Amino acid sequence: MTAVASPARPAPSVRTTRHWRWTQPAIVLLVGAAVLLVVRPGPFDLRVLTLVAAYAIAAVGFNVLVGFAGVVSIGNSLFLAAGGYAWAILAVPRGPLVALLAGVVVAGVIAVLAGLALLRLRAYYFAVGTLALGALGTVVMRNWTSVTNGDAGITGAGYLKLFGLTGVSSIFAAAVVLLAVFLYLQEALRTSPLGLAMIVGRFDPPAADALGVNVSRTRVAAFVLSAVSAAVGGALVAQLAGGAFPDQFSTTAAISLLVIPIIGGRGWRWAPVVGAVVVIAAPEYLRFLDEYRLAVYGVLVTLVALFLPGGIHQLVRGLVAWVGRRRHG
Template sequence: MPALVNSAEGANLVDLWLLYALAGIGFAWIFGLAGRFAFCHTTLMAVGAYTAAYAATHDVPFWGAVLAGTACAALVAALVGLALARAQHFAFAIGTLAVSQIGVVVFSRSGTFTGVNGQVHGVPFPTVFGYTLDTDRDIFWLLLAFVTLALLLGVFIRRSPLGREAVAARDAELVARTAGVPVRRIHLTLFVLGSATGGLAGALLAHWQGFVGIDSFGLDLGIGIFLMVILGGTHSLWGPILGAGFYVWAPKLLSGLDEYRAAVYGGLLLLMIMLCPEGLTGLAARARAALARARDRSRTKEGEHA
């Protein structure tokens, strides 16, 4: 890891930032691009984590375990998406909420697959080209590589016919259906892709921590991923990354406030949403536009004085 941090805690937070950014990118494809809210995103992250943990503890190599976790999350998402294919936006959200509740019960009771009380220990660290990544500074590069690949895939999706049709279906679904856009297929495709990315994040989390617990994928994380995408900006590729950074680092920066930290953090979130509803990327765009206008005015004044 480059000299971004000078402590073990800081290195851990950087890795957590990248992991949440990866999960947020997947959720952004579902929510920001397709316009569908899925409560079960963390449940599918858990599917990826438990599948990878099960495979790894049964002597499957790291890459095979991660691939199995990602594929299993994609398969479950496909089944859920097909079952809810006819559901409108609100009904789809309620349906995915039901899936998340079912997942909590299954993970906590399925002892053979998910361990006693949903806890799996002894997941081996990632091994890449014969080198074991057993420290936060080592696994940084692995997480950074996966985030980079997810960003590149996001660029491809947004510039492809799938991305353009998804935007049309999101902004004017009735018009898109009238024009022959396969709205259901688009929603299902983005839901599966986003959920598979969440499953990948869960699989990487299992190998990084060496432990999987049902509490790691609760409602708090689901709300947190939603906040990451909203705070970062739903219509930008960089939104989930900026939002994840804010979500991870803001509580750390406010740690000196002790008992008032939660209230200050909540107030800061509220101000962000009120004053900058388009997210941090929208704020940056407004700042660039203001600077451009200032430069134009300066050049105009220089031309008048010339």
């Protein structure tokens, strides 16, 4: 039996898109400034918040890949590693801008080549192919010792210096600014011709073909965008750790990137941020449970998956609807 494709969701109005395009970055920047100037978190809290922002940046592109194009990848740890190792190798001798651009270019080139080959595969076969791609990245990190220094990794990476800040505060500020930029780009893409082509190709491929949309190309473009954002996130992770190491960019990191937009609500504009808070911060703050920490965290994630298939976005929509009904009697 042939499955009936779900109808394409209506595109938001230009006015609404412009509102969110500017509102999201402003909220992120204001919250980031409040954290540094008012809240003044301790070293542990600031490191966790920085890691959340780094993974949220990486998840913005993954939200486009999963939420817009409807493609699942389990190998984006390779792109995290490209950004992290490029930063660790080049930041000090060549400067932060060169290091950041190098990671983005390397990740983008790999994504184009891999995307053209793997996106010929359908559904789960593509996901398995990307898993193999991530595993290949792990082999390269551990064995190309002349470049990656093997299991010992590369230490001594510098960090972006913004607003006269130093140490983790500077990395956090850079992460907040970059997250604001990527959230803006996500909203700009949402109603752009490319973004609309991705969404139509996900929900109704026959309609996309009738409109002259090359679904394969839009999916490759989404894959490349996910690689670029992952590379930027990986560079921030390397800054926070003081270097690049294979364990930072394992399959576990790739699964985290996959879970973040799903828990947040794939395609939702805030999914990368909300999902990163749950997936990255929650395990850190559950450490007081010792050996039960991962079990409790696993149960929480399972409950979200069972009762909120639309992610936390579903809960937010339900609360907004309930408040609306109460307000209007």
